[in-house]
Amino acid sequence: MTNPLPIYQSLREWMDVFMHRSMRGWMHFARSSGLSMPQFSILMQLQHRGSCGMSVISERFDITAAAASQLVDKLVQAGYIERDEDPNDRRAKLLRLTESGETLINQGIEERHRWMNDLVNHLSEKEKSKVSEALGILTEAAQQFEDKQ
Amino acid sequence: MTNPLPIYQSLREWMDVFMHRSMRGWMHFARSSGLSMPQFSILMQLQHRGSCGMSVISERFDITAAAASQLVDKLVQAGYIERDEDPNDRRAKLLRLTESGETLINQGIEERHRWMNDLVNHLSEKEKSKVSEALGILTEAAQQFEDKQ
DNA sequence: CTTTTTAGTTAAGCGGGCTGAAATATATAT
DNA sequence: ATATATATTTCAGCCCGCTTAACTAAAAAG
Numbered sequence: 001m002t003n004p005l006p007i008y009q010s011l012r013e014w015m016d017v018f019m020h021r022s023m024r025g026w027m028h029f030a031r032s033s034g035l036s037m038p039q040f041s042i043l044m045q046l047q048h049r050g051s052c053g054m055s056v057i058s059e060r061f062d063i064t065a066a067a068a069s070q071l072v073d074k075l076v077q078a079g080y081i082e083r084d085e086d087p088n089d090r091r092a093k094l095l096r097l098t099e100s101g102e103t104l105i106n107q108g109i110e111e112r113h114r115w116m117n118d119l120v121n122h123l124s125e126k127e128k129s130k131v132s133e134a135l136g137i138l139t140e141a142a143q144q145f146e147d148k149q
Numbered sequence: 150m151t152n153p154l155p156i157y158q159s160l161r162e163w164m165d166v167f168m169h170r171s172m173r174g175w176m177h178f179a180r181s182s183g184l185s186m187p188q189f190s191i192l193m194q195l196q197h198r199g200s201c202g203m204s205v206i207s208e209r210f211d212i213t214a215a216a217a218s219q220l221v222d223k224l225v226q227a228g229y230i231e232r233d234e235d236p237n238d239r240r241a242k243l244l245r246l247t248e249s250g251e252t253l254i255n256q257g258i259e260e261r262h263r264w265m266n267d268l269v270n271h272l273s274e275k276e277k278s279k280v281s282e283a284l285g286i287l288t289e290a291a292q293q294f295e296d297k298q
Numbered sequence: 299c300t301t302t303t304t305a306g307t308t309a310a311g312c313g314g315g316c317t318g319a320a321a322t323a324t325a326t327a328t
Numbered sequence: 329a330t331a332t333a334t335a336t337t338t339c340a341g342c343c344c345g346c347t348t349a350a351c352t353a354a355a356a357a358g
Binding site: 006010012013017018019021022041062118119120122127128129130135136143145 | 193262267292
Protein backbone atom coordinates (compact mmCIF):
# COMPACT_ATOMS: atom_id res chain seq x y z
CA MET A 1 0.00 0.00 0.00
CA THR A 2 2.95 2.33 -0.42
CA ASN A 3 2.11 2.62 -4.10
CA PRO A 4 2.67 6.00 -5.64
CA LEU A 5 -0.26 8.22 -4.72
CA PRO A 6 -0.71 11.64 -6.27
CA ILE A 7 1.22 14.02 -4.09
CA TYR A 8 -1.86 16.09 -3.41
CA GLN A 9 -3.52 13.14 -1.78
CA SER A 10 -0.43 12.07 0.14
CA LEU A 11 -0.20 15.53 1.60
CA ARG A 12 -3.82 15.63 2.55
CA GLU A 13 -3.78 12.30 4.32
CA TRP A 14 -0.56 12.98 6.11
CA MET A 15 -1.61 16.40 7.32
CA ASP A 16 -4.90 15.03 8.55
CA VAL A 17 -3.27 12.45 10.76
CA PHE A 18 -0.37 14.54 11.84
CA MET A 19 -2.09 17.79 12.60
CA HIS A 20 -4.72 16.29 14.80
CA ARG A 21 -2.10 14.44 16.73
CA SER A 22 0.25 17.29 17.25
CA MET A 23 -2.37 19.92 18.02
CA ARG A 24 -3.94 17.71 20.62
CA GLY A 25 -0.56 16.91 22.05
CA TRP A 26 0.47 20.52 22.37
CA MET A 27 -2.75 21.60 23.96
CA HIS A 28 -2.58 18.82 26.45
CA PHE A 29 1.00 19.63 27.26
CA ALA A 30 0.25 23.33 27.68
CA ARG A 31 -2.60 22.58 30.04
CA SER A 32 -0.62 20.09 32.05
CA SER A 33 2.10 22.65 32.55
CA GLY A 34 -0.44 25.10 33.92
CA LEU A 35 -0.30 27.50 30.99
CA SER A 36 -3.11 28.71 28.78
CA MET A 37 -2.76 28.29 25.04
CA PRO A 38 -2.09 31.99 24.46
CA GLN A 39 0.62 31.96 27.11
CA PHE A 40 2.11 28.82 25.70
CA SER A 41 2.04 30.15 22.17
CA ILE A 42 4.12 33.10 23.23
CA LEU A 43 6.76 30.80 24.65
CA MET A 44 6.73 28.78 21.44
CA GLN A 45 7.09 31.87 19.37
CA LEU A 46 10.07 33.04 21.42
CA GLN A 47 11.69 29.65 21.09
CA HIS A 48 11.06 29.51 17.37
CA ARG A 49 11.88 33.04 16.30
CA GLY A 50 14.10 34.18 19.14
CA SER A 51 14.06 37.26 21.33
CA CYS A 52 11.76 40.13 20.38
CA GLY A 53 9.93 43.19 21.67
CA MET A 54 6.45 43.49 23.05
CA SER A 55 5.05 45.01 19.87
CA VAL A 56 6.07 41.96 17.86
CA ILE A 57 4.01 39.78 20.16
CA SER A 58 0.93 41.90 19.78
CA GLU A 59 1.26 42.00 15.99
CA ARG A 60 2.00 38.34 15.60
CA PHE A 61 -0.90 37.19 17.73
CA ASP A 62 -3.16 39.93 16.55
CA ILE A 63 -4.00 41.24 20.00
CA THR A 64 -3.71 44.73 21.45
CA ALA A 65 -0.51 45.94 23.10
CA ALA A 66 -2.38 45.84 26.39
CA ALA A 67 -3.24 42.17 26.02
CA ALA A 68 0.32 41.30 25.05
CA SER A 69 1.68 43.18 28.02
CA GLN A 70 -0.61 41.34 30.42
CA LEU A 71 0.10 37.93 28.98
CA VAL A 72 3.83 38.46 29.01
CA ASP A 73 3.67 39.75 32.53
CA LYS A 74 2.20 36.47 33.72
CA LEU A 75 4.95 34.56 31.97
CA VAL A 76 7.55 36.79 33.55
CA GLN A 77 6.07 36.18 36.97
CA ALA A 78 6.00 32.45 36.29
CA GLY A 79 9.70 32.66 35.50
CA TYR A 80 9.51 31.59 31.87
CA ILE A 81 10.39 34.91 30.27
CA GLU A 82 12.83 37.70 31.02
CA ARG A 83 11.77 41.21 30.15
CA ASP A 84 14.63 43.68 29.96
CA GLU A 85 14.94 47.20 28.71
CA ASP A 86 16.13 47.42 25.15
CA PRO A 87 19.49 49.23 25.34
CA ASN A 88 18.90 50.79 21.91
CA ASP A 89 15.48 52.16 22.74
CA ARG A 90 14.63 52.69 26.34
CA ARG A 91 10.89 52.67 25.64
CA ALA A 92 11.06 49.17 24.28
CA LYS A 93 11.48 45.84 26.05
CA LEU A 94 13.42 42.80 25.01
CA LEU A 95 11.72 39.50 25.74
CA ARG A 96 13.55 36.23 25.87
CA LEU A 97 13.03 32.78 27.30
CA THR A 98 14.64 32.04 30.60
CA GLU A 99 16.35 28.72 31.01
CA SER A 100 13.22 27.38 32.61
CA GLY A 101 11.14 28.55 29.66
CA GLU A 102 13.53 26.96 27.24
CA THR A 103 13.41 23.71 29.14
CA LEU A 104 9.64 23.67 29.17
CA ILE A 105 9.28 24.12 25.43
CA ASN A 106 11.97 21.59 24.71
CA GLN A 107 10.13 19.07 26.83
CA GLY A 108 7.06 19.69 24.73
CA ILE A 109 9.00 19.25 21.54
CA GLU A 110 10.53 16.11 22.94
CA GLU A 111 7.12 14.61 23.65
CA ARG A 112 5.79 15.42 20.24
CA HIS A 113 8.92 14.00 18.89
CA ARG A 114 8.63 10.78 20.74
CA TRP A 115 5.45 9.93 18.93
CA MET A 116 7.08 10.48 15.57
CA ASN A 117 10.08 8.49 16.63
CA ASP A 118 7.99 5.57 17.74
CA LEU A 119 6.27 5.78 14.42
CA VAL A 120 9.47 5.80 12.47
CA ASN A 121 10.90 2.94 14.43
CA HIS A 122 8.27 0.69 12.92
CA LEU A 123 9.72 1.31 9.50
CA SER A 124 12.34 -0.71 7.68
CA GLU A 125 15.78 0.81 7.21
CA LYS A 126 14.98 1.49 3.61
CA GLU A 127 11.76 3.25 4.47
CA LYS A 128 13.51 5.25 7.14
CA SER A 129 16.05 6.59 4.74
CA LYS A 130 13.36 7.49 2.24
CA VAL A 131 11.41 9.34 4.88
CA SER A 132 14.50 11.07 6.13
CA GLU A 133 15.42 12.30 2.68
CA ALA A 134 11.90 13.51 1.95
CA LEU A 135 11.66 15.43 5.21
CA GLY A 136 15.00 17.03 4.46
CA ILE A 137 13.67 18.20 1.13
CA LEU A 138 10.53 19.59 2.72
CA THR A 139 12.34 21.36 5.52
CA GLU A 140 14.69 23.08 3.20
CA ALA A 141 11.87 24.14 0.91
CA ALA A 142 9.92 25.46 3.88
CA GLN A 143 12.83 27.50 5.15
CA GLN A 144 13.41 29.12 1.79
CA PHE A 145 9.72 29.72 1.47
CA GLU A 146 9.40 31.36 4.87
CA ASP A 147 12.19 33.78 4.11
CA LYS A 148 10.31 35.06 1.13
CA GLN A 149 7.37 36.19 3.19
CA MET B 150 21.97 20.12 1.04
CA THR B 151 19.59 17.20 0.68
CA ASN B 152 22.34 14.90 1.81
CA PRO B 153 21.27 12.03 4.00
CA LEU B 154 20.74 13.36 7.50
CA PRO B 155 20.12 11.04 10.42
CA ILE B 156 16.40 10.51 10.52
CA TYR B 157 16.19 11.80 14.06
CA GLN B 158 17.47 15.15 12.94
CA SER B 159 15.30 15.28 9.82
CA LEU B 160 12.27 14.69 11.97
CA ARG B 161 13.22 17.34 14.45
CA GLU B 162 13.81 20.02 11.88
CA TRP B 163 10.72 19.22 9.94
CA MET B 164 8.48 19.17 12.96
CA ASP B 165 9.88 22.46 14.16
CA VAL B 166 9.02 24.24 10.94
CA PHE B 167 5.79 22.49 10.32
CA MET B 168 4.25 22.56 13.75
CA HIS B 169 4.76 26.26 14.28
CA ARG B 170 3.26 26.97 10.92
CA SER B 171 0.24 24.80 11.24
CA MET B 172 -0.57 25.64 14.86
CA ARG B 173 -0.43 29.32 14.12
CA GLY B 174 -2.53 28.83 11.03
CA TRP B 175 -5.21 26.88 12.84
CA MET B 176 -5.46 29.30 15.70
CA HIS B 177 -5.74 32.21 13.34
CA PHE B 178 -8.39 30.44 11.33
CA ALA B 179 -10.38 29.54 14.43
CA ARG B 180 -10.31 33.11 15.66
CA SER B 181 -11.25 34.53 12.30
CA SER B 182 -14.26 32.26 12.16
CA GLY B 183 -15.41 33.53 15.53
CA LEU B 184 -14.74 30.32 17.44
CA SER B 185 -12.58 29.79 20.49
CA MET B 186 -9.90 27.14 20.33
CA PRO B 187 -11.83 24.72 22.56
CA GLN B 188 -14.90 25.10 20.37
CA PHE B 189 -12.87 24.68 17.24
CA SER B 190 -11.09 21.63 18.59
CA ILE B 191 -14.41 19.92 19.12
CA LEU B 192 -15.35 20.47 15.51
CA MET B 193 -11.99 19.12 14.41
CA GLN B 194 -12.40 16.10 16.58
CA LEU B 195 -15.82 15.37 15.13
CA GLN B 196 -14.49 15.74 11.63
CA HIS B 197 -11.52 13.53 12.35
CA ARG B 198 -13.09 10.75 14.38
CA GLY B 199 -16.71 11.05 13.35
CA SER B 200 -19.90 11.24 15.36
CA CYS B 201 -19.72 10.60 19.10
CA GLY B 202 -21.46 11.16 22.42
CA MET B 203 -20.99 13.94 24.91
CA SER B 204 -18.97 11.80 27.28
CA VAL B 205 -16.36 11.15 24.61
CA ILE B 206 -15.83 14.88 24.26
CA SER B 207 -15.31 15.38 27.94
CA GLU B 208 -12.87 12.48 28.16
CA ARG B 209 -10.94 13.40 25.09
CA PHE B 210 -10.46 17.01 26.08
CA ASP B 211 -10.11 16.23 29.71
CA ILE B 212 -12.87 18.54 30.87
CA THR B 213 -15.93 17.85 33.01
CA ALA B 214 -19.19 16.73 31.46
CA ALA B 215 -20.59 20.12 32.39
CA ALA B 216 -17.94 21.96 30.40
CA ALA B 217 -18.41 19.69 27.40
CA SER B 218 -22.15 20.21 27.49
CA GLN B 219 -21.77 23.98 27.55
CA LEU B 220 -19.22 24.08 24.75
CA VAL B 221 -21.25 21.78 22.55
CA ASP B 222 -24.35 23.80 23.21
CA LYS B 223 -22.71 26.90 21.80
CA LEU B 224 -21.70 25.00 18.69
CA VAL B 225 -25.23 23.68 18.30
CA GLN B 226 -26.61 27.19 18.56
CA ALA B 227 -24.07 28.40 16.03
CA GLY B 228 -25.30 25.70 13.69
CA TYR B 229 -22.09 23.70 13.42
CA ILE B 230 -23.21 20.64 15.34
CA GLU B 231 -26.35 18.58 15.54
CA ARG B 232 -27.18 17.00 18.88
CA ASP B 233 -29.69 14.16 18.68
CA GLU B 234 -30.86 11.55 21.08
CA ASP B 235 -28.99 8.28 20.81
CA PRO B 236 -31.62 5.71 19.76
CA ASN B 237 -29.77 2.95 21.63
CA ASP B 238 -29.55 4.82 24.91
CA ARG B 239 -31.98 7.59 25.47
CA ARG B 240 -29.82 9.21 28.15
CA ALA B 241 -27.03 9.75 25.67
CA LYS B 242 -26.66 12.22 22.84
CA LEU B 243 -25.18 11.75 19.40
CA LEU B 244 -23.12 14.66 18.16
CA ARG B 245 -22.27 15.18 14.54
CA LEU B 246 -21.14 18.00 12.30
CA THR B 247 -23.79 19.77 10.30
CA GLU B 248 -23.03 20.58 6.71
CA SER B 249 -22.01 24.05 7.78
CA GLY B 250 -19.62 22.61 10.37
CA GLU B 251 -18.14 20.26 7.82
CA THR B 252 -17.64 23.12 5.39
CA LEU B 253 -15.91 25.23 7.99
CA ILE B 254 -13.39 22.60 8.94
CA ASN B 255 -12.73 21.72 5.34
CA GLN B 256 -11.97 25.35 4.63
CA GLY B 257 -9.43 25.30 7.43
CA ILE B 258 -7.86 22.14 6.09
CA GLU B 259 -7.81 23.66 2.64
CA GLU B 260 -5.91 26.70 3.89
CA ARG B 261 -3.38 24.67 5.74
CA HIS B 262 -3.10 22.59 2.70
CA ARG B 263 -2.46 25.47 0.41
CA TRP B 264 0.71 26.30 2.21
CA MET B 265 2.00 22.76 1.85
CA ASN B 266 0.98 22.73 -1.77
CA ASP B 267 2.81 25.94 -2.52
CA LEU B 268 5.78 24.45 -0.80
CA VAL B 269 5.65 21.26 -2.79
CA ASN B 270 5.22 23.11 -6.05
CA HIS B 271 8.72 24.47 -5.65
CA LEU B 272 10.08 20.97 -5.88
CA SER B 273 11.21 19.10 -8.93
CA GLU B 274 9.12 16.21 -10.19
CA LYS B 275 11.62 13.79 -8.80
CA GLU B 276 11.54 15.42 -5.38
CA LYS B 277 7.77 15.49 -5.44
CA SER B 278 7.52 11.80 -6.01
CA LYS B 279 10.02 11.11 -3.24
CA VAL B 280 8.05 13.27 -0.83
CA SER B 281 4.81 11.69 -1.88
CA GLU B 282 6.09 8.22 -1.29
CA ALA B 283 7.56 9.10 2.09
CA LEU B 284 4.36 10.73 3.30
CA GLY B 285 2.45 7.68 2.19
CA ILE B 286 4.73 5.51 4.28
CA LEU B 287 4.31 7.76 7.30
CA THR B 288 0.56 8.00 6.99
CA GLU B 289 0.10 4.30 6.83
CA ALA B 290 2.42 3.75 9.78
CA ALA B 291 0.54 6.37 11.76
CA GLN B 292 -2.81 4.80 11.07
CA GLN B 293 -1.68 1.36 12.16
CA PHE B 294 -0.06 2.89 15.18
CA GLU B 295 -3.17 4.81 16.23
CA ASP B 296 -5.27 1.69 16.08
CA LYS B 297 -3.06 0.03 18.62
CA GLN B 298 -3.73 2.68 21.26
C1' DC C 299 12.91 73.24 22.60
C1' DT C 300 8.33 71.98 21.72
C1' DT C 301 5.27 68.74 19.43
C1' DT C 302 4.15 64.46 17.91
C1' DT C 303 4.79 59.67 17.53
C1' DT C 304 6.05 55.29 19.43
C1' DA C 305 6.49 51.49 23.18
C1' DG C 306 4.65 49.82 26.91
C1' DT C 307 1.74 49.69 31.33
C1' DT C 308 -2.43 49.91 34.24
C1' DA C 309 -7.29 49.53 35.35
C1' DA C 310 -12.31 48.67 34.52
C1' DG C 311 -15.37 45.72 32.41
C1' DC C 312 -17.14 42.10 29.21
C1' DG C 313 -17.52 37.46 27.74
C1' DG C 314 -15.86 32.71 27.79
C1' DG C 315 -14.14 28.25 29.71
C1' DC C 316 -14.04 25.64 33.55
C1' DT C 317 -15.40 23.46 38.03
C1' DG C 318 -18.42 21.71 41.70
C1' DA C 319 -22.92 20.84 43.14
C1' DA C 320 -27.60 19.84 42.40
C1' DA C 321 -31.09 18.06 39.32
C1' DT C 322 -33.32 15.00 35.65
C1' DA C 323 -33.97 11.08 33.13
C1' DT C 324 -32.77 6.65 31.58
C1' DA C 325 -30.41 2.24 32.06
C1' DT C 326 -28.58 -1.57 34.90
C1' DA C 327 -28.28 -4.56 38.96
C1' DT C 328 -30.24 -6.98 42.81
C1' DA D 329 -39.81 -3.17 42.40
C1' DT D 330 -36.19 -0.80 44.33
C1' DA D 331 -31.62 0.81 44.44
C1' DT D 332 -27.70 2.17 42.08
C1' DA D 333 -25.11 3.75 38.26
C1' DT D 334 -24.70 6.46 33.97
C1' DA D 335 -25.36 10.46 30.61
C1' DT D 336 -26.35 14.86 30.40
C1' DT D 337 -27.91 19.56 31.80
C1' DT D 338 -28.23 23.85 34.61
C1' DC D 339 -26.42 27.24 37.68
C1' DA D 340 -23.32 29.99 40.62
C1' DG D 341 -18.89 31.45 40.86
C1' DC D 342 -13.95 31.88 39.60
C1' DC D 343 -10.14 32.97 36.58
C1' DC D 344 -8.45 34.43 32.26
C1' DG D 345 -7.94 36.75 27.84
C1' DC D 346 -9.23 40.59 25.53
C1' DT D 347 -10.59 45.48 24.59
C1' DT D 348 -10.94 50.42 25.44
C1' DA D 349 -9.33 54.34 27.67
C1' DA D 350 -6.19 56.88 30.30
C1' DC D 351 -1.35 57.27 31.53
C1' DT D 352 4.05 57.37 31.56
C1' DA D 353 8.22 57.72 29.40
C1' DA D 354 11.33 58.01 25.68
C1' DA D 355 12.42 58.81 20.77
C1' DA D 356 11.83 61.48 16.46
C1' DA D 357 10.29 65.43 13.88
C1' DG D 358 9.53 70.30 13.39
